[in-house]
Amino acid sequence: MLAAARACGADAVRIAPATPPEPARARLAAAFARGDLAAWPYDAAYAAAAADPRTLLDGARSVVCVAVAYATPGRPDRRGHGRVSNYAWSEDYHRRMRALLGELARAIEDIGGVAAIACDTAPIAERAFAERAGLGWIGKHTNLIAPGLGSYVFLGEVVTSLELAPDPPLRKTCGSCARCVDACPTGALRGDYTIDANRCISDLTQRVGPIPRALRPLIGSWLWGCDLCQEVCPPTQRAPRDARAFAPLDAVTRAPVAADLLRLRSAEFKRRYARTALGWRGAAVLRRNAAVVLGNGLDRADVPVLEAALAADPHPLVRGHVAWALGRIGSPRALAALRARLRTETDALAVDEIRAALRRDSQPHPVA
Ligand code: B12
Ligand code: SF4
Ligand code: SF4
Numbered sequence: 001m002l003a004a005a006r007a008c009g010a011d012a013v014r015i016a017p018a019t020p021p022e023p024a025r026a027r028l029a030a031a032f033a034r035g036d037l038a039a040w041p042y043d044a045a046y047a048a049a050a051a052d053p054r055t056l057l058d059g060a061r062s063v064v065c066v067a068v069a070y071a072t073p074g075r076p077d078r079r080g081h082g083r084v085s086n087y088a089w090s091e092d093y094h095r096r097m098r099a100l101l102g103e104l105a106r107a108i109e110d111i112g113g114v115a116a117i118a119c120d121t122a123p124i125a126e127r128a129f130a131e132r133a134g135l136g137w138i139g140k141h142t143n144l145i146a147p148g149l150g151s152y153v154f155l156g157e158v159v160t161s162l163e164l165a166p167d168p169p170l171r172k173t174c175g176s177c178a179r180c181v182d183a184c185p186t187g188a189l190r191g192d193y194t195i196d197a198n199r200c201i202s203d204l205t206q207r208v209g210p211i212p213r214a215l216r217p218l219i220g221s222w223l224w225g226c227d228l229c230q231e232v233c234p235p236t237q238r239a240p241r242d243a244r245a246f247a248p249l250d251a252v253t254r255a256p257v258a259a260d261l262l263r264l265r266s267a268e269f270k271r272r273y274a275r276t277a278l279g280w281r282g283a284a285v286l287r288r289n290a291a292v293v294l295g296n297g298l299d300r301a302d303v304p305v306l307e308a309a310l311a312a313d314p315h316p317l318v319r320g321h322v323a324w325a326l327g328r329i330g331s332p333r334a335l336a337a338l339r340a341r342l343r344t345e346t347d348a349l350a351v352d353e354i355r356a357a358l359r360r361d362s363q364p365h366p367v368a
Contacts, residue, residue: 327357
């Protein structure tokens with residue numbers, strides 16, 4: 001199985017038994033009960049399903065857990081450019097992982113097994129099974145860290161009816177290290193191997209509704225996802241960053257100019273991003289995120305593009321976040337644009353954002 005998985009392109013592969021791991025179910029259920037993932041449709045029933053591979057395949061006996069490294073070199077943060085997470089700047093990993101897992105499933109079927117594949121979207125607790133199979137350990141940033149590969153690994157599984165010899169868990173922990181906890185700008189990581197995902201920039205930049213105002217300043221220049229807790233993680237820093245299959249599509253995908261994104265409409269968005277893991281939420285969510293990045297950039301040169309978006313963006317969600325950005329910048333022209341729009345804006349959410357921006361609720365330095 002190991003040889004077959006490696007031939008398909010896996011960087012590491014281990015086997016877990018398909019019996020539901022009770023501690024993992026309990027951990028998942030506790031996280032959902034605490035409301036750690038309030039933006040997700042997860043509950044105790046989902047925890048039970050995700051901890052039981054028979055949800056994916058009747059008669060499941062083993063889970064073949066696969067890790068694929070995706071780290072490629074980053075770029076220093078540049079003024080005016082938004083940051084995109086390493087996992088999202090390449091060709092969509094779901095396609096590559098599905099192809100790899102599909103090949104592995106066919107190899108299993110060739111020897112008489114039945115197989116179902118999973119990566120990201122299926123109801124299975126991928127980190128829990130990978131941890132149980134000894135593919136790595138779950139760090140305080142809650143990502144699985146694979147020895148020699150670090151945490152920049154995608155996980156995938158082939159659930160099978162074959163009875164395969166399971167591998168033991170690693171029994172490794174982070175010890176006294178807490179670098180990721182200290183590096184997280186929003187305080188999402190508690191330090192006890194759990195996360196309040198409601199505060200996680202990765203979650204905030206991928207959700208569809210408004211981003212809570214109090215958290216917007218903490219997002220900094222992240223346009224999509226966030227890598228800060230992994231960037232400081234010693235085993236991840238020591239791992240190679242040469243996953244050529246996941247190289248950035250181009251310089252614009254890796255670090256787009258935030259002001260350009262604010263003008264991005266659906267057709268151009270599809271042309272640029274349909275092939276990436278950044279394409280699934282649509283153009284308006286990316287424009288909303290660009291507005292937050294511009295608000296955090298505090299650059300008066302961005303006021304004209306924000307002013308145009310406040311007047312003409314078709315989405316109230318975007319206009320609302322643009323209003324916030326203008327309020328943050330707070331220049332006379334920015335405030336004049338807000339006052340002008342308040343006279344014609346009809347959407348309640350956008351009106352509320354404009355009023356808050358004019359009250360200067362989000363000013364970085366309160367004006368005396
Ligand atoms: C929802 C989701 C998110 C949410 C919530 C993240 C979270 N930490 O739960 C958000 C949007 C925030 C997110 C962000 C990211 N995600 Co995500 N996400 C998922 C998804 C779809 C479900 C995860 C889930 O159920 N979470 C609920 C929590 C409670 O469960 P859990 O983290 O999976 O695992 C817990 C249990 O397993 C339990 N546990 C069980 N047994 C044991 C044993 C021990 C010893 C310990 C300590 C714990 C433990 O503790 C774990 C940690 O809390 C999975 C795919 C999947 N189906 O699993 C991808 C997945 C977890 N995401 C992934 C990635 C790459 C990311 C990002 C790095 C992307 C980015 N750069 O922005 C960030 C990382 C942020 C972070 N610090 O976690 C990868 C992780 C790969 C890895 N090496 O771990 C996955 C597995 C997708 C994939 N197939 O590769 N994600
Ligand atoms: S991804 Fe960013 S916001 Fe989320 S836990 Fe890690 S450092 Fe914090
Ligand atoms: S930074 Fe340190 S504490 Fe955080 S996951 Fe990495 S090794 Fe663990």
